[in-house]
Each structure stands twice: as structure tokens, then as C-alpha cells.
Amino acid sequence: MNATTQIVPVAADHHDGWRRLFMDYCMDGGIEVTPPHLDRVWGWLASADAQTRGLVALSDGEVAGLAHFRVFERPITGTTGLWIDDLYVEPMRRGRGFAGALVESVRLVARTEGHDVVRWTTRETNVGARRLYDRIATQAPVVVYNATP
Numbered sequence: 844m845n846a847t848t849q850i851v852p853v854a855a856d857h858h859d860g861w862r863r864l865f866m867d868y869c870m871d872g873g874i875e876v877t878p879p880h881l882d883r884v885w886g887w888l889a890s891a892d893a894q895t896r897g898l899v900a901l902s903d904g905e906v907a908g909l910a911h912f913r914v915f916e917r918p919i920t921g922t923t924g925l926w927i928d929d930l931y932v933e934p935m936r937r938g939r940g941f942a943g944a945l946v947e948s949v950r951l952v953a954r955t956e957g958h959d960v961v962r963w964t965t966r967e968t969n970v971g972a973r974r975l976y977d978r979i980a981t982q983a984p985v986v987v988y989n990a991t992p
């Protein structure tokens with residue numbers, strides 16, 4: 844990060860850069876993306892009524908990274924947290940602190956809005972991302988299960 848880089852809420856004029864990066868992120872994770880899928884997620888980001896919010900990292904005005912997050916309620920503590928769903932930095936701009944700055948910005952939103960945790964998951968095998976996460980957060984002793992509806 845330097846003077847020409849910043850983290851800002853995603854806005855209409857970030858659409859093309861966001862779409863390119865989010866498509867790469869999905870494909871990186873083995874998810875096939877279609878235009879309706881991308882349109883739907885962009886619609887969530889653009890709507891004040893949807894849960895998903897977005898931040899982008901800008902480098903010389905171009906979208907270099909993204910983070911999607913949302914509020915979740917925590918009945919067991921009677922509090923709320925922020926859940927980070929997606930975090931991605933363009934390959935040529937990695938290692939410059941963009942992901943760390945995106946997570947830090949989500950933490951700032953959590954502090955400002957009064958949520959008591961910022962939480963996310965990653966694959967056990969995601970060694971690069973986990974090096975960063977081990978530095979900035981605490982690994983939780985949980986196992987994630989998925990079931991069909």
C-alpha cells in the first residue's frame with residue numbers, strides 16, 4: 844500500500860474492475876461463473892436492502908482487490924459479527940498489503956458499527972492466505988459442515 848492505493852466501499856464506477864476480479868476469484872476456486880450469477884452478486888452489492896457489502900482496494904484508480912462481507916447475528920452471545928465471504932487480490936499486485944488492508948477495513952467497520960467479531964473461513968490447504976491470517980487473526984477450533992437443503 845502507498846499513497847496511490849486506497850480501500851473504499853464498492854461503487855458503480857468500480858463495476859468493470861470488480862467483475863473481472865470476482866470472475867477470476869470464482870474460477871480460482873473452481874466455481875463456474877455465468878453473467879446472471881455476476882449480475883446477481885453485483886445487484887446485492889448495489890442494493891442497500893441486500894446483506895452483502897463490498898470493499899475494493901484501488902491502485903492508481905484501478906480495482907486491485909475486493910472483499911465481500913455481511914452482518915450475522917449470534918444468538919449464543921446476543922451480539923452480531925461481520926462475516927467475510929470473499930477476499931481476492933489480483934495476482935500481479937499480491938504481497939503489497941492489499942488483503943491485510945481490506946481485512947483491516949472490515950475490522951474498522953465492525954468497530955464502528957459495534958459488532959464483536961470478524962470471522963471468515965479458508966481452505967486448510969490455502970497456505971499463502973493462512974500465513975497472512977495467522978498473523979492478523981486467531982484460528983478457531985471449528986470444523987465446517989455443509990448439508991443439502
Ligand SMILES: CC(C)(COP(=O)(O)OP(=O)(O)OC[C@H]1O[C@@H](n2cnc3c(N)ncnc32)[C@H](O)[C@@H]1OP(=O)(O)O)[C@@H](O)C(=O)NCCC(=O)NCCS
Pocket residue numbers: 868871930931932933936937938939940941942943944964965966969971972974975978
Ligand atoms: C490470499 C490473498 C488475498 C493475499 O493477498 P495479498 O494482497 O497478497 O496479501 P497481503 O499483501 O496483505 O499479505 C501478504 C501475505 O500473504 C501471503 N501471500 C499469499 N499469496 C501471496 C503472493 N502470491 N505473493 C505474495 N504474498 C502472498 C504472504 O505470505 C504474505 O504474508 P507475509 O506478509 O506474512 O509475508 C491473495 O493471495 C489472493 O487473492 N489469493 C487467491 C484467493 C484467495 O485464496 N483468497 C482467500 C480466500 S479465504
